[in-house]
Amino acid sequence: MKDEKKAPKLRFKGFTDDWEQCKLGDVFSFLKNSTLSRSELNYESGKFKYIHYGDILTKFGDITDTRNFSVPFVTTPEKVIRLEKYFLQNGDVVIADTAEDSMVGKVTEIQNPDPFPTVSGLHTIPIRPNKEFAAGFLGHYMNAPFYHDQLFKLMQGVKVLSLSKSAVIQTKINSPSYCEQRLISRMINLIDGTITLHEEKKRQLERLKSALLQKMFADESGYPVVRFEGFSDEWEERKLGDIAPLRGGFAFKSSKFRNTGVPIVRISNILSSGEVGGDFAYYDEQDKDDKYILPDKSAVLAMSGATTGKVAILSQTDYDKVYQNQRVGYFQPVDYIDYGFISTIVRSELFMMQLESVLVSGAQPNVSSEEIDSFNFMIPILVQEQQKIGQFFKQLDDTIALHQQKINNINSVKKSLLQKMFI
Structure with a gap:
């Protein structure tokens, strides 16, 4: 019988020690999540961030920015006091326990960049590590295929999949030294930052395209606001x-x-x-x-x-x-x-x-x-103006597609690295 693999295929130079394996229940404590419903929340002013399972599914894997989570707030100070026992700390992990697809089981690691505390809401499983992990390591590790494959085998349901605490506690966590964790986390953060950069450029181009479509096409007046030089005929x-x-x-x-x-x-x-x-x-x-x-x-x-x-x-x-x-x-x-x-x-x-x-x-x-x-x-009456417009938007579409292709390529590299750098 072969010994169980205790080190990943790909590592940073200088690290040779075996990774430590343990059951999740041995190094994590389960926390209570709030049962406060969205109908009890006020979106206009408040005191805390509320993570619903849908927020994790929308923004899964983003472990450094919770600003994109919904930010509903309680309606009275009494409710804030009542929810203080549910406030999460940096380094806590929140798992989505239900979804209509394989996104169930995705996690976010809490990294609050602002003074608002975070509360884990409905259909989530919040857990807290009992030992120190490098910032971001757990978020990357628990969203990697190796760990998610463990959860997938434990899911129940047909159309709507779900996870229970008793299932999550059966999973195993493998981790290297704190120093190696930190290097892994930093590298993946750099990759994520590059992906975010291309996503933002793509969004900017899409907004530009939307604005130009409104200005470069004529309305009832028969004349567009913006057009190519040399064309003045009514459409x-x-x-x-x-x-x-x-x-x-x-x-x-x-x-x-x-x-x-x-x-x-x-x-x-x-x-x-x-x-x-x-x-x-x-x-x-x-x-x-x-x-x-x-x-x-x-x-x-x-x-x-x-x-x-x-x-x-x-x-x-x-x-x-x-x-x-x-x-x-x-x-x-x-x-x-x-x-x-x-x-x-x-x-x-x-x-x-x-x-x-x-x-x-x-x-x-x-x-x-x-x-x-x-x-x-x-x-336009003239086919030459039609061609100019068609070519212009094709070039814009090609640039948008190029950024999307870069996003896809970098995501493929990230996926490959996650498979090789985790066990």
Whole structure:
């Protein structure tokens, strides 16, 4: 029988000692969480921060900044006094004990940068270490795959997963010396800081894009506030069906889906990120398939389901053909209209505002081609101005996508490091 691994694969130079393993119950004490409901809280003035399990799920893994947690406050001084016994300390860990997905079990380590104390609220498990850990180490360790895999095996439920204190106490914690903990925490904090930097740049570009879409597109006056030099003609109002008629897809039979062949874009492949991706179904190549082939860079619309109204751009250069499934709409090009301009319009707030007026809500939201084709937009008369606008927003979208790709790449590096630097 092999000895259990006591050191990670990747370590800082100079550290060779085995990591210490212990049961969570041996080094942590369970604290009481407040049962104060949100209806008893006042968001206008107050004395403390209140961590609900949803806050952890939204901001999981952020162990240095609790400012983004909701900050509701109690309505009377008496309630503040009553909650003092629930105040958390720096270094305490709060675990989300319920969720509708695998995010249950994620944690935040308390690091209060301001004078407001923090209270752990409903559906959380607060714990306090009985020995000193380097700041941030527990937050990183307990959000790493190694530890979360332990929790996942102990979760109960089907749609809504949950964890109990008795389950959490069974888990094991492995930790190195305090000095090594501190180095690990600092390195991961640097990685997180780089991710945050790119996220902020991405948000700034998205805000810039939103502002420019309002100023670079004409309103009822027929003239935009901001436009490229050399253009002064009045814009004209056109129906979307005249400049990019929406084509419906083909009803492919799911019983004939394959693991290889021609990929089919279904509504599930229209992602909230504005990309076409995810797991594709495949089909044997068909004869006379020109009515449901999707060209590269096609703008496609989800016409039903949870993402109804979402538009994404197809970018599948690895395939000779891509098929369009039913309930996926394809904005077809028209000779005298720049398609880059169309791609910008159908992904703008101008499109979403009209979509909301026709969206059929209920168990299965949906829209029709006729409804989409009836949308009205102001467009430049000259195709050259359309091209300028389309190219400008494509460059902006490409820059936003570049920051997102950097975020994805750094997250992949972080995930790999967490797997190799923890046991």
